[in-house]
Amino acid sequence: MDAIDKRRLFVLLPFGLIVGLALYANLPAEPPLQVFAAGSLVVGLALILCLWTRSLATTRWAVQALFIWAGFCLLPLHGLAFGTSMLAFPAYGTYEAIVDEVLPGDDGAQRAIVSSLTPEGEARPVPVRRARILLPDGERVEPGDHLRADLRLAPIPGPVLPGAHDAQFHSYFIGVGAYGSVIGTFERIDPAEGFNLGRAIQALRDVIGNRIATVLSGDTAAIAKAMVVGDQSAISDETRELMAAAGLAHIYSISGLHLSIVAGGVFWLVRMVLASVPVLVAWPTKKIAAVTGLVAAFLYLLLAGGIDNVPAFRSTLMLALIFGAVLAGRQALTMRNVAIAAIVIVLIDPASVFRPSFQLSFAAVVGLIGIYELPRLQATSEAEYLHRVARVVAVTAWTSFVAGLATLLFSAYHFQQTAPLGVLGNVLALPFVGLVIMPAGVVSVLAMPLGLDAPFLHAMGWGIDRMVDVAELVAGWSAGWTGNPLLAGWTLAAGLMALAWFAFIENHWRLAAPAIAAGVILLFGFTARPDILIADTTQAVAVRDGDGMALASGRTGSFAVDVWSEHFQTEIEVAHSGARCDSIGCVVTTPDYSVALVRNAAAFAEDCGRHDLVVARIYPPQHCFADGQVIGAAELASGGVHALTWDERAGRFDIRPAMESVSRPWRAAR
Secondary structure (H helix, E strand, O other): OHHHHOOHHHHHHHHHHHHHHHHHHOOOOOOOHHHHHHHHHHHHHHHHHHHHHOOHHHHHHHHHHHHHHHHHHHHHHHHHHHOOOOOOOOEEEEEEEEEEEEEEOHHHOEEEEEEEEEEEOOOOOOOOOEEEEEOOOOOOOOOOOEEEEEEEEEOOOOOOOOOOOOHHHHHHOOOEEEEEEEEEEEEEEEOOOOOOHHHHHHHHHHHHHHHHHHHOOHHHHHHHHHHHHOOOOOOOHHHHHHHHHOOOHHHHOOOHHHHHHHHHHHHHHHHHHHHOOHHHOOOOHHHHHHHHHHHHHHHHHHHOOHHHOHHHHHHHHHHHHHHHHHHHOOOOOOHHHHHHHHHHHHHHOHHHHHOHHHHHHHHHHHHHHHHHHOOOOOOOOOOOHHHHHHHHHHHHHHHHHHHHHHHHHHHHHHHOEOOOOHHHHHHHHHHHHHHHHHHHHHHHHHHHHHOOOHHHHHHHHHHHHHHHHHHHHHHHHOOOOOEOOEEOOHHHHHHHHHHHHHHHOOOHHHHHHHHHHHHHHHHHOEEOOOOEEEOOOOOOEEEEEOOEEEEEEOOOOOHHHHHHHHHHOOOEEOOOOOEEEEOOEEEEEOOOOEEEEEOOHHHHHHHOOOOOEEEEOOOOOHHHHHHOEEEOHHHHHHHOOEEEEEEOOOOEEEEEEOOOOOOOOOOOOO
16 A cells, blocks of 8 residues: 555554553453463564564564554553552541642642551551542642641542443552542641752642632633643533533643644744844754744643643643654654654553543544645735635634544543534634733733733633633524434444544545444444433432433432433433332332332342342342342442343343443452
8 A cells, every 4th residue: 555655554553552452441351461471472473573584564564563462561561550459448547648749629629649648546557559638628738748637538439330431440540549538637747848849830830820810700710720720620510511512621621722822822933033133044043943832832731730731741742743843854743743642642641542631632633634634725825914814714613623523423422512513613712712812821921920910811811701702602502402312332443443544544535434434323323321320339220211211219419310410411300200119119110121129138029030120239139130130239339330221122131330340450349
């Protein structure tokens, strides 16, 4: 193929890593050490053989196999380096700990990631490397502080739905084995001393955030803090929903847009200033501007939270490759640079591949670079002013359309929400972002040491208010259009394959695979909403009731029920119309099936074998399992939340637990 001859196989290397990561993460059980040893031996021998025979074609494919295997091994290696034991049972008592990292919490409270948890008195030891704790209101800590507190430490909860965000998985790979909160005394017994870069950066972020909150107010200040220092904690749920419906949720998350405006603006400004000085004409002004832009991007990354802000880190790495290409005199925007950035990110943080932010940004960049590489008409420099303005608007609309189309599958899968008028929202809002909000924000930060920041912060606030006005307008036009049916898990694999083809092929045939994937997903990719949902840690059991769902047990307003309602876009009613309850249990009858909810062991004699499903939070007798489908205490403890779909043809439920395997290192063994 022409793409292979042009060494395009290189752009498939990050896809190979991702395939290997997905294969390992979806195994039903942890593979033994012999599997890793044998696989490494086979792949290594194959690569050596290809190099020995000097066959270029086979060597290229051997390298692809090597990257797939490397991806398969990455997560266990990362777990060995940074993983932790997971807390299985709650622990209470007084502990000393050292603050590693400070995170913003809700309503101004702080959360801290702490390590070296040392029990005092009767508190039992907890074998976790780090824990995330919520601090009391008004308490403030800094990285490096030594603290003592009465803590309640709890196991990290599993997914609230099958296929949903898995907090255990992601916490394990950053060494966090427990969640907790302060339930009594709290004191800093040894504040950090000496210079600490993390503490200095956090102090600077706090100063800037407090200054923004002093000048601005409400959601305007919250969005400004998010765009300047990466703190989104104060943004209200209503504003988040509004921005998401208008396709503008990406604007308050520091990523490629913000870093490009800051670094690109500095690059343009420095180059213009240097070019305007006759004495400096002979200087390499473009390269000097590139270095300055790179420094600006790095400083902005530190202000946004450093490498802990994964989207900002990815964007900074991509900008580093672009400016590096400028310094080397090479083309900056290429699919090869995207591949290099993706490989580095995956090697540093392999678990990020399973987060929506990585998938969305990776798909958007691949889509934009791929469209950029296609042949297109060149605009003439003699175009009139209005034509140039129209072209800027058209380019903005086209960029938003391409990025939205490239990320549509991933946003629909993870968030069950699309923004059909997102292109229009971005066209209307991005001028405020690029011409008012970000420039005013940068100048305000630079002016803070002089106390001259207020006018610029007010200008930034005005731009944010206009952006929110745009969001309200577009969200109003989009009302009723933003929901979408649920997508099956295999659609992500189909999207990845289409994206790989799109990156690999250079000509217009690159559009073929995405078009085919879209057709296949539209025909076969939607999955039905479950008929029954069973919570693991509360009494909530929701059963289909007509066109909606209703509770047979539990209460509305609980975390699980709220997430179910939002995820499935179905209001869950307070009480099921077919439920009959007494002191020992409930029976729910529908036209298709009946379900028994057992609260007391006395109900087993009556319910086992008489209903299509028995749900019990106590251990059922063995004969109950032989008489029909049963979900008992052991199943709920090991599998977490259960989603069940009635199979009318088989006359039984298809049962899917949120945690399909407990023999993985990120699961807490109980």
